[in-house]
Amino acid sequence: MIETTLCYLEKDGAYLMLHRVKKKNDINEGKWIGVGGKLEGRESPEECAKREIFEETGLTAGRLRMRAVITFLSEKDDERMYLFTCDDFSGTLKECDEGDLAFINKEEVYALPSWEGDKIFLQKIADPAQPFFSLLLEYEKDRLLRAEIYEDGIFTKLV
Numbered sequence: 219m220i221e222t223t224l225c226y227l228e229k230d231g232a233y234l235m236l237h238r239v240k241k242k243n244d245i246n247e248g249k250w251i252g253v254g255g256k257l258e259g260r261e262s263p264e265e266c267a268k269r270e271i272f273e274e275t276g277l278t279a280g281r282l283r284m285r286a287v288i289t290f291l292s293e294k295d296d297e298r299m300y301l302f303t304c305d306d307f308s309g310t311l312k313e314c315d316e317g318d319l320a321f322i323n324k325e326e327v328y329a330l331p332s333w334e335g336d337k338i339f340l341q342k343i344a345d346p347a348q349p350f351f352s353l354l355l356e357y358e359k360d361r362l363l364r365a366e367i368y369e370d371g372i373f374t375k376l377v
Contacts, residue, residue, distance in 0.1 A: 220295055223267040224254035224288075225302040226343065227277065232321040234311075235330065236274065241316045245294075250322070250330040253314075254299075263300035271304070275319060276312030279304050284350070285343045288335075291356040291364075303343055334362040338376060342367075 227234035236253050238246040255270040257263065264282055271279045282302045290297040311319060322330065324344055328337055335355035342348050351369035355362060365377035 220297050221257045221263070222254060222297055222299045223257070223263050223270060223302065224252045224299055225267045225271055225279070225282065225304055226252040226340075227271065227275070227279070227307055228303055228305040228324075229321055232323050233327055234275065234319060235322045235327060236314060236317045236319055237330075238317040240314075240318075244316070246333075249332050250327070251332065251336065253319075254302075264302075267300070267302050267304075271307070274314045274316060275309075277307045277309040280306035280308070282306075285348070286339060286351045286353055288339060289352070289354045290335075291354070293358065301339060301343070333357075333360075335365055338365055338367075 234253065235250045237250050238244050238248065253271055253274045254267060257266045261269070263284070267282055268279045271277055282304050284300060284302050286301040288299040288301055290299065327340055339353055342351060349370055351367055354364065354366045356364035362377055366373065366375050
């Protein structure tokens with residue numbers, strides 16, 4: 219199972235979104251997601267998130283808030299993703315070689331082309347009072363087959 223991070227940088231009621239249109243053989247091609255990537259060596263999820271934020275955006279992240287652990291199951295590779303939000307960053311936004319970066323109003327992100335399961339966790343993290351949760355998402359190609367959430371000691375099957 220590969221381990222990755224994903225972070226949504228927040229500013230003025232908007233998330234920094236990455237439209238994945240530049241990288242070849244990209245599983246996320248054409249979709250809008252946050253910024254992040256694979257853990258390298260012995261780095262922690264927090265170190266990975268900060269590194270990926272800098273590499274993809276040119277911004278330096280300060281305080282991160284880990285919001286969830288998302289487990290993706292698919293026919294290709296299973297993945298464990300650490301989901302963060304961050305409203306503490308500085309620097310100048312640069313061009314990303316994986317796609318186009320844009321701050322998108324939080325209410326508008328649901329209309330963007332994205333993974334069906336992303337909309338589940340985006341709704342959860344939109345609430346700043348949302349406690350930490352774990353989400354399992356199982357896909358067959360682009361189709362969400364199963365979604366199960368564990369939060370506040372309660373397990374709920376969503377799909």
